[in-house]
Amino acid sequence: MEAPQGSFPVTTTVVTIQTEMPVRDHIVWSLFNTIFMNWCCLGFVAFAYSVKSRDRKMVGDMTGARTYASTAKCLNVLVLVLGLLTTIIFIVIIIIRAYSS
Template identity: 80%
Template structure:
C-alpha cells in the first residue's frame, strides 16, 4: 500500500474524516454523473403519528372495581381496560379503541347503577328509623 495520503474524493472534508454515507454518495455521483433528466423532482411526505391517544379508562375502572362493583360491572370494565392497554402496547389502535369503548360503557353503567343502588339503600335505611 502506498503511504502517500491521496484523497480520491476531494470536497469539503477539510480535517474531518468522511463518513461512509458521504463517500458512497460521492462515489455514485462520480460513477453515474449528474442526473440527466430535467424533470422537476417531486417528493412525497407521509406523516405517521407516533402514538394515537387512546384512553383506556383504567383508573376509572379501578375506582368502580373498588367502590362501585355492583353486579361485577366494575371488575369487567377493569378487565376491558387492561385489554385496551395491552392492545395499545402492541400497536393495535383499532383493538385498543374497541376495548376502551366497551370499558367506558361498562364504567358508565357501573357508576350509574352503583349510585342509584347506594342512594336507594340510604333512603330505605333512613325511612326505617
C-alpha cells in the first residue's frame, strides 16, 4: 500500500535570513558639523562621504556604503573633537583675560 517513489513532486523552500546590520550613513551628524562646526572644511568632507554612503546603500552596494560611512564617522568624530577643543580653549582664554586685568 505504498505510493510509488516518483509520483509526488519534490518541493523545496529557501529561507533567506538577513544577519547584517543596516548601514548608518551619519548624514544628520555630518550636516550638523557642516553648519555649526566646519573645522577646516572637514564637516563638509564628512557630509560628502555621508551622501556617497547613502548613494551606495540605495544602489545595494553595502560594502561600499559601509566604507564611506566609516570614513564619514571618523571625520565627524575628528570635527567634533576639534570644535569642542577650540570652544573650550576660547572660553579659557576669555576667563584668563577677564581675571588678569
